[in-house]
Amino acid sequence: MSDTPSLIRRTPWPQGASRPVVTPLQPSVVYASPDPDTLDAQYLGTNPGFTYAREGHPNAEVLAAKIDMLEGAEGGIVTGSGMAAVTAALMGVLSAGDHILGGDQLYGRSLRLMSQDLNRFGIATSLADSSDARAFAAAIRPETKMILLEVVSNPTLRVADFEGIAALACERGILLAVDNTFTTPRGFRPFDHGADIVIHSVTKILAGHSDATLGYVAAKDPALRKAIYDFAVTTGMTASPFDCWLAERGIYTFELRYDRAEANAAALADHLATLPGVRKVLYPTRADHPDHNRAVSLLGARG
Numbered sequence: 001m002s003d004t005p006s007l008i009r010r011t012p013w014p015q016g017a018s019r020p021v022v023t024p025l026q027p028s029v030v031y032a033s034p035d036p037d038t039l040d041a042q043y044l045g046t047n048p049g050f051t052y053a054r055e056g057h058p059n060a061e062v063l064a065a066k067i068d069m070l071e072g073a074e075g076g077i078v079t080g081s082g083m084a085a086v087t088a089a090l091m092g093v094l095s096a097g098d099h100i101l102g103g104d105q106l107y108g109r110s111l112r113l114m115s116q117d118l119n120r121f122g123i124a125t126s127l128a129d130s131s132d133a134r135a136f137a138a139a140i141r142p143e144t145k146m147i148l149l150e151v152v153s154n155p156t157l158r159v160a161d162f163e164g165i166a167a168l169a170c171e172r173g174i175l176l177a178v179d180n181t182f183t184t185p186r187g188f189r190p191f192d193h194g195a196d197i198v199i200h201s202v203t204k205i206l207a208g209h210s211d212a213t214l215g216y217v218a219a220k221d222p223a224l225r226k227a228i229y230d231f232a233v234t235t236g237m238t239a240s241p242f243d244c245w246l247a248e249r250g251i252y253t254f255e256l257r258y259d260r261a262e263a264n265a266a267a268l269a270d271h272l273a274t275l276p277g278v279r280k281v282l283y284p285t286r287a288d289h290p291d292h293n294r295a296v297s298l299l300g301a302r303g
Contacts, residue, residue: 023059023062023245023248024058025059025241025242025245026057026058026059026241027241027242028053028057029052029053030051030052030053031049031050031051031052033049033051039051053238053241054233054236054238055233056233057241057244058241059239059241059242059244059245059248060078060239060241060244062244062248063078063202063214063216063239063244063247063248063251064076064077064078064216066248066251067185067200067202067206067216067218067251068218070185070186070251070254071180071185071189071190071191071198071218072185072189072191072192073191073198073218073220074218075218075219075222075225076216076217076218077216077217077218077225077228077229077232078202078214078215078216078239078244079214079215079216079217079232079237079238079239080213080214080215080237080238080239080240081201081203081213081214081215081237082181082199082200082201082202082203082204082214082215083109083110083113083201083215084215084232084237085199085200085201085215085216085217085237086109086110086113086148086179086199086215086217087113087237088215088217088228088231088232088235088237089177089197089199089217089219089228090113090118090123090146090148090177091121091231091235092224092227092228092229092230092231092232093145093146093175093197093224093227093228094118094123094145094146095122095123096121096122096123097122097123097124097143098123098124098143098144098145098146099123099124099125099126099141099143099144099145100114100118100123100124100125100144100145100146100147100148101125101126101127101128101136101139101140101144101146101147101148101174102114102125102126102127102128102147102148102149103127103128103129103130103148103149103150103153103160104127104128104129104130105130105150105153105156105158106127106148106150106153106179107150107154107179107181110148110179111127114127114148115127124141124143126139126141127139130149130150130153130158130160130161130165131158131159131160131161131290131291131294132161133161133164133165133167133168134164136161136164136165136168137168140168140172140174144172144174145174145175146174146175146176146177147165147169147174147175147176147177148177148178148179149162149165149176149177149178149179150178150179150180150181150182150183151178151180151182151183151187151188151190151298151299152182152183152284152295152299153182154181154182156282157282157283157284157289158290158291159284159291159294159295159298159299161294162193162298163193163298166193166194166195167194169194169196170194175196175197175224176190176194176195176196176197177195177196177197177198177199178190178195178197178198178199179199179200179201180198180199180200181199181200181201181204181205182204183299184200184205184206184254184258186254186255186258186259187258187262187299187300188298188299191218191220195220196219196220196221196224197217197218197219197220197224197228198217198218198219199215199216199217200215200216200217201214201215202214202215202216202247203215205254205257205258205261206247206250206251206254207243207246207247207250207251208250208253208254208257209246209249209250211246212240212242212243212244212246212247212250213243214239214240214243214244214247215237215239217232265283266283266285269281269283269286270286273286273288284299285299
């Protein structure tokens, strides 16, 4: 019989005078605390650390902190997808009897959530033309609690009357939630313009390599932040550590990729406009786009 032990025990992570320059991938689901009092303090939030990956893990925290820096936010939450972030923002804050008003050209699944799902939970919904603040003003009800907006709609490329709608939300005491996926913080930072909640599908250009599915949501008000976090944790919107690790890698090249993609898109739009058989090119910073002036003003794009 071999003298080799039949049970291989876990050993501590090797320590050294140097440290890795790449964030380690930590897929652990369970974290061990030295004693019950330490564990209690972690659950109460008086002691830092992790307990169970559904409630948070290092790779999600590292990624969230990087997106926080881009958005000028604090305490952002990473979720398993962009739609998980949208759902957490809405369902974590809204209750039966509330009303949410959305732009009529939101991302397809956001429109489905608005038109088919929220009503089942007693949350009333309606849509209005986001390029016209007057249309939003006309659609507001006494029970309207939130407005959901995209700065530039995906894929129709209409530009919201953001300043008008933000002023309206502030005046009426309505929360303004902004899906900033399409614009990105490189093009527009909603918190700087009156938003209360910012949402991202990190899956898209932030991660940038089509190999990670993630979302992000941040709120200015700590009470809103906690409500969104609690809903995301309770309903299991957990982000994969591996996807977070991949997305963090993508963040390092985000600005370079964004600038190149923007330049390529502008050049392609201008080229398409010269081709016979092309009736119309939709690109917000082209002079023939209906929202051209607003795009230049909001996004600091070419005139």
